[in-house]
Amino acid sequence: MRSRIYKHSTATRLKKSTITAIFLTTLSLPLIGTRNSSLAQDQSHPTYEVYALSYGVYPDFPVSALLAGADKTRKIDLQMMIWLIKGPGGKNILVDTGCYHENVVKGKGIRNLIKASDAIAKLGLSAADITDVIITHMHWDHADGMDLFPNAKIWIQKDEYSYYTGAAWQAGGKSGGIEPDDVLTLVKLNTAHKVSLVDGDDREIIDGIKVYTGGRHTFASQYVSVRTASGTVVIASDNMYLYENLEKHAPIAQTFDAESNLKAQDRMKQIASRPDLIVPGHDPMVFVKFPKPGNGVARIQ
Numbered sequence: 001m002r003s004r005i006y007k008h009s010t011a012t013r014l015k016k017s018t019i020t021a022i023f024l025t026t027l028s029l030p031l032i033g034t035r036n037s038s039l040a041q042d043q044s045h046p047t048y049e050v051y052a053l054s055y056g057v058y059p060d061f062p063v064s065a066l067l068a069g070a071d072k073t074r075k076i077d078l079q080m081m082i083w084l085i086k087g088p089g090g091k092n093i094l095v096d097t098g099c100y101h102e103n104v105v106k107g108k109g110i111r112n113l114i115k116a117s118d119a120i121a122k123l124g125l126s127a128a129d130i131t132d133v134i135i136t137h138m139h140w141d142h143a144d145g146m147d148l149f150p151n152a153k154i155w156i157q158k159d160e161y162s163y164y165t166g167a168a169w170q171a172g173g174k175s176g177g178i179e180p181d182d183v184l185t186l187v188k189l190n191t192a193h194k195v196s197l198v199d200g201d202d203r204e205i206i207d208g209i210k211v212y213t214g215g216r217h218t219f220a221s222q223y224v225s226v227r228t229a230s231g232t233v234v235i236a237s238d239n240m241y242l243y244e245n246l247e248k249h250a251p252i253a254q255t256f257d258a259e260s261n262l263k264a265q266d267r268m269k270q271i272a273s274r275p276d277l278i279v280p281g282h283d284p285m286v287f288v289k290f291p292k293p294g295n296g297v298a299r300i301q
């Protein structure tokens, strides 16, 4: 996979240098206007591979809890997922961390549950190989595995951190879906200088990887865009639970602000290079649309 990307980059570089030479020698013009072209991006910035990884299935989940206005009798086998962004130079960025602590998973009936650190082993990686973890939001099924990755820097929205370590637990606060132990873990990681608080929307936290707010699944949930060889991929996480949210233009059922959520979904369509490069948070169809390489691993491309 990597060698193919290098070949691609080399080819692009050759093409680019030819174009540059033509511009400079025959037209004497600087390279104005090419900055945003895919050629320029390929040459000067890294691209990444994006994988969805299954870590379990939550059976018989009501669709009406995912899709606003859905038939209350409909049920779905909810796909539990994390996402790996694999970059050049040993950069391995995990988006969300699943769940595994006994007190968190007990009684939930999740089938084929594996730890996030075991899910990444399917791509030949161990927990120590993860350089960065982007937490989209603090719900138990996304943040509970945060303590599995000893070398990772944790990226989370500053407002998400503030709210769930504070106001969420005060009168009038909303702490549904948040595990108190996960909050303690996050605070401990912060005191160990392992947390980077992202201050707001549209932030490029790593070259080619941006985070966005406005989905309002939780207080300050974020979604992620990634530059890949196939274009820009958007990892929506629970800011868009299912493909059906996008198709029916329906907000997610669990949100602080349905209007803001819909706007965020509309914006994802602007950010992603193709609509099918938007990856929802819990849709089993991800592994049908992207069947390769298989065995609970889907390469998004």
Ligand SMILES: [Zn+2]
Residues within 6 Å of the ligand: 139, 141, 142, 238, 281, 282
């Ligand atoms: Zn979730």
